[in-house]
Amino acid sequence: QVQLQESGPGLVKPSQTLSLTCTVSGGSISSGSYYWNWIRQPAGKGLEWIGRIYTSGSTNYNPSLKSRVTISADTSKNQFSLKLTSVTAADTAVYYCAREDCTGSTCSPGDYWGQGTLVTVSS
Amino acid sequence: QTVVTQEPSLTVSPGGTVTLTCASSTGAVTSGYYPNWFQQKPGQAPRALIYSTTNKYSWTPARFSGSLLGGKAALTLSGVQPEDEAEYYCLVYYGGAQVFGGGTKLTVL
Numbered sequence: 001q002v003q004l005q006e007s008g009p010g011l012v013k014p015s016q017t018l019s020l021t022c023t024v025s026g027g028s029i030s031s032g033s034y035y036w037n038w039i040r041q042p043a044g045k046g047l048e049w050i051g052r053i054y055t056s057g058s059t060n061y062n063p064s065l066k067s068r069v070t071i072s073a074d075t076s077k078n079q080f081s082l083k084l085t086s087v088t089a090a091d092t093a094v095y096y097c098a099r100e101d102c103t104g105s106t107c108s109p110g111d112y113w114g115q116g117t118l119v120t121v122s123s
Numbered sequence: 124q125t126v127v128t129q130e131p132s133l134t135v136s137p138g139g140t141v142t143l144t145c146a147s148s149t150g151a152v153t154s155g156y157y158p159n160w161f162q163q164k165p166g167q168a169p170r171a172l173i174y175s176t177t178n179k180y181s182w183t184p185a186r187f188s189g190s191l192l193g194g195k196a197a198l199t200l201s202g203v204q205p206e207d208e209a210e211y212y213c214l215v216y217y218g219g220a221q222v223f224g225g226g227t228k229l230t231v232l
Contacts, residue, residue, distance in 0.1 A: 047212050047223040060219035096168055108174035109159055116168055
């Protein structure tokens with residue numbers, strides 16, 4: 001059973017960099033045909049796709065966040081990470097990591113999710 | 124910037140049928156946009172229901188079905204149960220990027 005767990009600071013100051021890690025258990029992030037995604041949700045609002053990294057290391061980002069986002073992977077720790085620079089209060093949200101399975105003829109996104117972690121941007 | 128639009132809210136009676144839709148600002152949603160559907164209940168992570176327009180996960184109840192309807196992606200719930208009250212989100216692929224709809228709050232009343 002695949003499990004994902006987000007971790008990182010719950011409070012980040014404005015203009016600083018938000019850094020989160022997603023630890024994956026029950027499967028390797030470097031094998032198979034999977035994308036590893038980051039998604040966020042401000043309180044009381046909808047979901048926003050941030051970006052993803054493939055098992056090969058290639059990445060895709062939300063165009064509206066692309067200039068501030070970096071997603072990377074540490075295969076030795078079976079983790080992937082999110083860095084979001086120059087944060088403002090608008091980046092306050094619950095951040096989720098999720099797996100996207102592309103082993104079939106199409107992809108099935110979000111078959112496994114982390115529980116989410118709240119990050120607040122405030123001084 | 125691409126916008127995906129869903130009904131903000133819908134109400135359905137227990138045992139009834141309801142269809143939620145998902146429209147794209149770029150034009151008709153087709154199978155090539157691989158639309159997906161998620162259910163989210165308060166305080167929980169989203170749960171995937173439908174992928175690539177019509178495909179169900181092993182955990183997706185049979186009463187949920189996905190389709191294309193009038194240029195939109197659609198999620199139909201037949202024989203609605205009280206536990207189906209939730210927020211529903213569609214997700215559409217635009218090449219390498221993905222966009223969520225704004226969500227539909229489904230009330231079972």
